[in-house]
Amino acid sequence: MKPLTESQIKALIVLLGDEDIKTAAIARKTLLDARREAKPYLEEARESPDPHVRTRVYGILERLRLDELGKRFEEFAALPSAWLDLEEGAFLIAESAYPTINRDHYRAMLDDMANTFRARMESQNPGRGREVVEALNDYFFRELGFNGNQAEYYDPDNTYINQVLDRRLGIPISLATVYLLIARRLRLPVVGIGMPGHFLLQYNDNLFIDAFNKGQIMTRSECVQFLMNNGFGFHPAYLSPTPTRFMLVRTLTNLIQLYSQTDPDRADSLAGFRDLLTQSYTAKV
Incomplete structure (x- = not known):
């Protein structure tokens, strides 16, 4: 996947607040896929004036955090x-x-x-x-x-x-x-x-x-x-x-x-x- 630009990431974050659930879901998936580039902008968007964006940004960041925790859990689970x-x-x-x-x-x-x-x-x-x-x-x-x-x-x-x-x-x-x-x-x-x-x-x-x-x-x-x-x-x-x-x-x-x-x-x-x-x-x- 080609890395997203700053403007693309910010546009996707705005779309998280779209009234069309499918549009918001596509934006969410794209941001999750681009987690490395998107994370700093998602952190900034915690303060978005749009409550829907704030809620969905929190959900994405929480999913990213749990995925990182999963890597540590994988090491733990692999032990005898x-x-x-x-x-x-x-x-x-x-x-x-x-x-x-x-x-x-x-x-x-x-x-x-x-x-x-x-x-x-x-x-x-x-x-x-x-x-x-x-x-x-x-x-x-x-x-x-x-x-x-x-x-x-x-x-x-x-x-x-x-x-x-x-x-x-x-x-x-x-x-x-x-x-x-x-x-x-x-x-x-x-x-x-x-x-x-x-x-x-x-x-x-x-x-x-x-x-x-x-x-x-x-x-x-x-x-x-x-x-x-x-x-x-x-x-x-x-x-x-x-x-x-x-x-x-x-x-x-x-x-x-x-x-x-x-x-x-x-x-x-x-x-x-x-x-x-x-x-x-x-x-x-």
């Missing part, structure tokens, strides 16, 4: 599955909505939470097994105040790790992610369980933890009953540990579903991130 870091993956996903996220701040928050509980364990010596889980649940859900957001379950902020840490609200997989990141700092044997219909945690192969319901402890038979009652049937794989790669895939799938109607461009970008994770996995199998 055993090397994938859940925390880094969660931050990359959060950056898709919060580009200025301060990773150091939230890592320090997680460190402080884990260190506080570690000191408590050392002084109180709660024992092992169920006693440890009950102590961690009391700290995580009662003292720190993490809770399932039943009132606004479909709010995207329930999924982004920075918002879950700030608001202490989330959905099953995001709460499980934060719980798991604290447990890993404490070297506790906790893993994620990607059960259909409801993400859980598992401690030491025998205790299942429902992070969405204030750490309710479930037995294997109760998990099986949940699956049967909700029409999923049962397969042993449903209660097997979920690798980091597929925890991130499930997190992205939730967001894609949430944005599919309200922000299809964002949903499309997130679907690209998800594809990178799955394609990197199948390429190595």
Whole structure:
């Protein structure tokens, strides 16, 4: 494609505000294709007096930003599955909505939470097994105040790790992610369980933890009953540990579903991130 001139780019930006949707869509696509030359002029157009132009310019710039983030996500997804870091993956996903996220701040928050509980364990010596889980649940859900957001379950902020840490609200997989990141700092044997219909945690192969319901402890038979009652049937794989790669895939799938109607461009970008994770996995199998 021949590079666009300054006057051509500025004319296309004006056309973004055209009342004819097809004309505006063609202008948008052309500007996206010419991203390198167009970006400085798009940045200037953020201050356009035309509200339609401003809105559509913002959408284009956001798409360009997500495409750049996608390049970093591609490098992350290409790592061997055993090397994938859940925390880094969660931050990359959060950056898709919060580009200025301060990773150091939230890592320090997680460190402080884990260190506080570690000191408590050392002084109180709660024992092992169920006693440890009950102590961690009391700290995580009662003292720190993490809770399932039943009132606004479909709010995207329930999924982004920075918002879950700030608001202490989330959905099953995001709460499980934060719980798991604290447990890993404490070297506790906790893993994620990607059960259909409801993400859980598992401690030491025998205790299942429902992070969405204030750490309710479930037995294997109760998990099986949940699956049967909700029409999923049962397969042993449903209660097997979920690798980091597929925890991130499930997190992205939730967001894609949430944005599919309200922000299809964002949903499309997130679907690209998800594809990178799955394609990197199948390429190595």
